[in-house]
Amino acid sequence: MGFLVVLAQRTLYGLLLLLAVLVLNFTMINLAPGDVVDTIAADMGGASAELVAQIRAEYGLDQPVIVQLGNYVWRVFQFDLGQSYFYNRPVTEMIFERLPATLLLVFSAQIFALVVGILLGVFAAQRPNGILSHIVTLFALFGYAAPVFWTGILLLIAFSLKIPLFPVAGMRDVTVEGFFPQALSVAHHLVLPMLTLGSIFIALYSRLCRASMLEVLGSDYVRTAKAKGLSPRDVTMKHALKNALPPVVTLAGLQFSAVISGAVLVETVFSWPGLGQLALTSILARDTPTILGILFFSALVVIVGNLLTDLMLRLIDPRVRGKA
């Protein structure tokens, strides 16, 4: 099967999935009691039934749900996610302002967790019953078990307040100018949030990588590699690791949604100007269009993440390439 065929096929599946997500999100939000008009009325300190009905009509909330759904889906296909009730700005605009920050956090945390997790796993598999292997396991489980906001706050106290290595909050220093100094500043701000978010997933990836490596290290082709006189490093990193990767990559793909939900918390702890903060405020404000917009983009990120995983697997394992 050609690479392009697979890509086209997967993209089509992705689009169908996205449509399903759209309908499901909309329906579920509308099943929940209360809407934005309740919040507005509450902010005004109470309103008469006529006024509430008038506001509902203005937002189109008096129409049947199915009509609202139809309108919504139609607008999304025109790349219009609607107007925020709360901020009174186009949702698309607000999301695009914040999406890059979230993407940066999610992908860097995911890559960080993968690289560290895989290295720890490979390391632990060398001497599966050695003391270092147990320390790695313990350390990784600690990161997995600790609540992400707690880890975040702890890191903040340690490396921003006690030892002021990293900034406390935000994404960049507004005083620096020029592309590279700014990029450096962003990277500097990124370290703690990335560590915090990544720490949850290191445990998962390192445990799986260790198990996968142990299995592969016992296989016949690793014995062949040793019989060729290759160095232990070549045997491990070239012949064993590439075969041990597919389960880890598969898991990482499945974890994309978990990374995004973790990001919401991490962004709040570090005041990271991403979708997480926007999600929190719009949920509290019952700002349906914004919530739906964020859910839509989260789904998009998950779908793209899974597509990347799929392509990665095909790259690693030639046996997958033959299959649809």
Add this chain to the structure above:
Amino acid sequence: MSAPLLSVENLRIELATRGGMVPVVDDLSLWLNPGETLSIVGESGSGKSMTALAVMGLLPRIGRVAAGRIMFEGQDMIQMEDAALRRIRGNQIGMIFQEPMTSLNPVYTVGEQIAEVLRHHQKQGAAEAWANAVDLLDAVRIPNAKGRAATYPHEMSGGQRQRVMIAMALACRPKILIADEPTTALDVTVQAEIFDLMRELATETQTATILITHDMGVVAEMADRVVVMLKGEKVEDGTVTDLINRPQNDYTKSLIASVPHLTPETRDESEVTAQVDQPLLSVRDLTVQFAVKKRWGKREMFTAVNGISFDVERGKTLAIVGESGSGKTTAALAVARLVAAQAGHVTLDSTDMLTLEGEALRQARANVQVIFQDPYSSLNPRLRAGAIVREPMDNLGNLPAAQRDARVAELFEQVGLHPEQMNLFPHQFSGGQRQRISIARALSTNPSLIICDEAVSALDVIIQAQILDLLRDLQRDLNLTYLFISHDLGVVQQMCDHVAVMYMGDIVEYGTRNAVFAAPQKAYTRNLLAAVPSVESARESV
């Protein structure tokens, strides 16, 4: 005689087990002269593979060399630094393994896997190493070597993969090639080709070979000298001619005796019980096809069994022989309704097997039982042996529940196990004992037909002979009918009354045992028979 190339002196290898260090090789001494082929022969667990791995310095983690020396070019390889050992491995001593299907790395092309050795040991550049890898593939007779170098192992057959392994092991023109059961997993005609290739390349490159095998026939055809091992110790050694013609040790004699003589001999017909004119099993135009998915979801049919017909008389054995992919197992499983047939008729005991559905089909399964090849994976590891044998009776038999345990005990005795062993789990039995459990399970519903699907292929030769004896005894005592599927012509010759030779889904030859073995009509059958290694080549003419 020049100084030996490799000498193993008083080698003792120990494995760490729960009960402490256990010797698996003890006080073993052997030597290898330049250019000669030395064979180490023995059954599984005899320590022959451990010896080879010790020479390579590749013992598993739980193993260690406890005593002795392995001298190669004046140096003791056991005392050698790891880095020095790595310069010898793959460079001076190459090795090929038993399982070609799993011994190549699935994620790299075969060309890369060969070129890697050349880059590593001979510091060749990428382009030079690749060109040499292509030449090597050509030398091991992979057609279109240039194109095939860029393919992955899963795109090759088992025989081709073993050729790639040979190319890899010989890439640096090593002084020694260690081949650990290199053809055990391959078809007999492919085995013959691989041996031809090994012989030719070894002569051409003056490589000395250590050939590890369980088959005395292979020894007779390939080796100059031989070391016989049993339970970690050398029981006998000498030149192949001496050993085959004048074996001293009883174990050696039994190994030689286990090699099939594919020469006609008349079987005592009085042994065969009650003759019936009506066949028990009658198969007509049986066709089995599998859907193979192609590009754009188009389906293409692969014909595994192509309209074959045969009969089996009650109390007799029909063997279906053929190489892997010939359709022999598929045909047998279609008879048992374990794979779906597309066309044809299967009549067993005047029941039309192929039209049965639902409960009727379930009940009919009592009448045809299967003994599978792998005694390690065909028994549920979570069930006790007694429960495994009892289960078919609980599901199918018409025996009252109260009598079933007594019947299980009776079956255990019939297959040569002790009824007290009913409470053990499968992993507490040896391979041969497990196959006895499988036989007891197959007998439990009193089937009229038993399908033996490579039932003894995974067993050591001596155990194999015991299980075949058991099957023959049971056939005589219980008037059993076997459909015996095997790739092993020696086994088939010992077991069957009639033979059907399958090739690519068709029966190419079908007849009585004597007719097929003594006077094969088809070229394919003659090639198959000729490819079986025998000890005759080493026999001294009197």
